[in-house]
Every structure is written in structure tokens, then in C-alpha cells.
Amino acid sequence: MYHIKQKPEDFIVEEISKNLSFEKGNYTYFILEKKNWNTREAIKAIASRLRMREKYFNIAGVKDKKAITKQYVSAFKVNSEKLQNLKIKDITITVLGKGKERLKLGQLQGNNFTIRVRNVEKEPEKINFIENYYDEQRFGGKNKILGRALVKKEFRKACWALRLKWEERDYIGALRKLGKDILRFYVNSYQSYLFNRAAEEYLKTKYQKYSKISYSQGIFIFSNEQTKNEKIPIFGFLTEIKNKKLKEIYEKIMKEDKIKKEDFIIKQIPELSSEGGERNLFVDVKDLKIEKENEKTFLVSFSLPPGSYATIVIKKIFTFC
Structure with missing residues (x-):
């Protein structure tokens, strides 16, 4: 590996x-x-x-x-x-x-990456695009669990998970001490998890052939068959899905997770409420170069738009291809 x-x-x-x-x-x-x-x-x-x-x-x-x-x-x-x-x-x-x-x-055009990959077992192949998943960094520790707890108004559960101290059942007060940026990150992490699940299921309906790679939150679906790029919802209280197949997928996911879009209105901590958004299903990998440093080490450089994960590029090149 x-x-x-x-x-x-x-x-x-x-x-x-x-x-x-x-x-x-x-x-x-x-x-x-x-x-x-x-x-x-x-x-x-x-x-x-x-x-x-x-x-x-x-x-x-x-x-x-x-x-x-x-x-x-x-x-x-x-x-x-x-x-x-x-x-x-x-x-x-x-x-x-x-x-x-x-x-x-x-507020940036993107990021340039230069990554050294060691202990490579087979010759890598170039790719032109990636499926625009959120990667493991987004879900480290209990981020997703905490995000769902906040969305479901399970504030005591969130306090327990974070080992916070509270007074007279003031769970919200204890959480607020962490700062809105950290709390919002937890909610965003949960939304990212929902996006990844929806993207995975949707790509299964789009691809003729694909490979699966497991990660901590489920499965990444990879293929070289880039289909038409589309926007996948980042779920929130204003989300409306016109695509019939995507709507069915999200309804199934939300039912399994016992979540409704209204749950993303968090009146107790209003600054955490999220109306949702969209994210591209695919992004281009630009200026990709792969240099062989020795038998098992490669230097990979490329650029990505903001918010896309370089580690997904590496996974696709060195695991899928």
C-alpha cells in the first residue's frame, strides 16, 4: 500500500x-x-x-x-x-x-499540490478528473457524529462526546464556548457525509464500469468514464431537488438517517442553521505531472479548484488505476 x-x-x-x-x-x-x-x-x-x-x-x-x-x-x-x-x-x-x-x-482560484508518494506497488496512470468527494480529513474523530447531534438538537449527546462541562443542563452554553466556527464545521462535516453517500449512489446509476475503494464513512466509486458534470446538493433547509433519481437517493438516505431538511434550522443556535448548497460531481485535475524518483517513489504535481481534495487524486491514481 x-x-x-x-x-x-x-x-x-x-x-x-x-x-x-x-x-x-x-x-x-x-x-x-x-x-x-x-x-x-x-x-x-x-x-x-x-x-x-x-x-x-x-x-x-x-x-x-x-x-x-x-x-x-x-x-x-x-x-x-x-x-x-x-x-x-x-x-x-x-x-x-x-x-x-x-x-x-x-476566495481563491485553487491550490497547487506537489506530493511524494512512497511504497508504490504498480506503475501509476494519468487521470483527467476526479469524482469530487470529501475525503477522510473532513470526518476525522467524531466530526460527523457531532454534526448530526447538533442538527438533531441532541445537545447533551454532543456535550458528552466532546467531554464538555455544563451547569444546570445548559448544554447550549457549554457548546457555544467552543465558538461558532468549530460548531459550524461539525454541521458541515455531516453535510459532507450526506453528499458523499448521495454521490456514491448516483454514480452507480451513471457508470457502466467502476471500482470501489473503502474509506471510514463508506465507499468511493471511481471510473474513467466521465459523464456530464452535474451539481449534487449539499443538504440544508432550503434544498429542492429537481433531478428525479437524485431526489429518490436523498430521500432514502434521509429516511435511513432519520433526518428532515427542516432539521437544519437550528433555532437554539441560529448561526449553525444551514440552507444548503451545491457541489460539482466532478472536477478537472489540471497540469498533472507524475515523475518517477526511484522504483517505488513518485512525485505528483497538479492543481485543483478550492474545496477539492488532493488525497482523492492520489487515491484514484494509485489505487484505482
Whole structure:
């Protein structure tokens, strides 16, 4: 079985920025290069050194810990000189300039990846696209279980799972202390799980031939037969499905999970309510290069749109093909 991420240098990610507008403003834009830091912890360390609150820093995407990554960050009313001169182990900051707008999640063209794959057992083949699944990182630990508990208003269950302390049955108060971003991530994780299940079942009806690869939440369906690209719902309280087959699939999934779309209205914690959205069934793998370093090691580089998973590309190349 192949291996990745044995060293941070084996997994390199660089954001492809949308054009930043530099002008007089309260936001400072900078490139954060980090190794062995997850994004949130790196921002926390920077904010602490500058004696600022984390909420004044905004990112376009979250990057892995066991990797070398470059990403764009905006900071509100920060001293640019102090920021540039910060010394934190395995973190490098490059100030770019100022502007009037903060960065928002998803505000990038995509990501460039360079990944070293070790212990490869057979010669890999190039691919042009991937099925746009969410991968394991989205479901680490109890993320999906916690997300479903929040959607089902099982707040006590969520507190128990997180080992939180509460007073006088104030489960919501205990959960709120985690912050809305973390709680929203749990809900999004559950929505991602529902998307993956729907995509899997739908692709079975589209493909003539396919292969199955197991993962912690079920099965990935892979094929080289790219059919017409479609939008698959990310389920929420405003979701309306016109495609008859997709509607049947989602109705079956929701029945099995005992979930209704109205459940995504969370009145007790309104900021967690989700109207839903859409996600492409397929995405193109651009600029794919596969270099053989030795008999069992390959260096793979490519680019993907924001929100798509490089590890799905690696799974498809080195397991399916």
C-alpha cells in the first residue's frame, strides 16, 4: 500500500490567489508559509505574539498540518512591520500590502499540490478528473457524529462526546464556548457525509464500469468514464431537488438517517442553521505531472479548484488505476 505525508516535505500546497486589490485600507495581506502547523494554530500563535484577537485574521482556505503550505491571510489593523518581523519556528510571513476587504473562505482560484508518494506497488496512470468527494480529513474523530447531534438538537449527546462541562443542563452554553466556527464545521462535516453517500449512489446509476475503494464513512466509486458534470446538493433547509433519481437517493438516505431538511434550522443556535448548497460531481485535475524518483517513489504535481481534495487524486491514481 502506498504512503504519503511521511515527512512534511512530502506534501506541499500553495494557494492560487484571486487577484488581490492593493490600495489604502485597514487590512494587511500576507503570505503565511508553515510546516507542521495547522492553520488555526498558526493564526493563534501569530495573534498571540502581536497581542491581537484571532478574529482579526481571515483566510481563504484551511491547510493541513503535516505539510509545507503557503496561503493568503488578511489581518485587520495590524502593525505591518511587527508582523513581517515575527519569528516563530517553522512559520514564515511575507507581507504583500494593504487593501479595503478581508479575505473570505473560498476566495481563491485553487491550490497547487506537489506530493511524494512512497511504497508504490504498480506503475501509476494519468487521470483527467476526479469524482469530487470529501475525503477522510473532513470526518476525522467524531466530526460527523457531532454534526448530526447538533442538527438533531441532541445537545447533551454532543456535550458528552466532546467531554464538555455544563451547569444546570445548559448544554447550549457549554457548546457555544467552543465558538461558532468549530460548531459550524461539525454541521458541515455531516453535510459532507450526506453528499458523499448521495454521490456514491448516483454514480452507480451513471457508470457502466467502476471500482470501489473503502474509506471510514463508506465507499468511493471511481471510473474513467466521465459523464456530464452535474451539481449534487449539499443538504440544508432550503434544498429542492429537481433531478428525479437524485431526489429518490436523498430521500432514502434521509429516511435511513432519520433526518428532515427542516432539521437544519437550528433555532437554539441560529448561526449553525444551514440552507444548503451545491457541489460539482466532478472536477478537472489540471497540469498533472507524475515523475518517477526511484522504483517505488513518485512525485505528483497538479492543481485543483478550492474545496477539492488532493488525497482523492492520489487515491484514484494509485489505487484505482
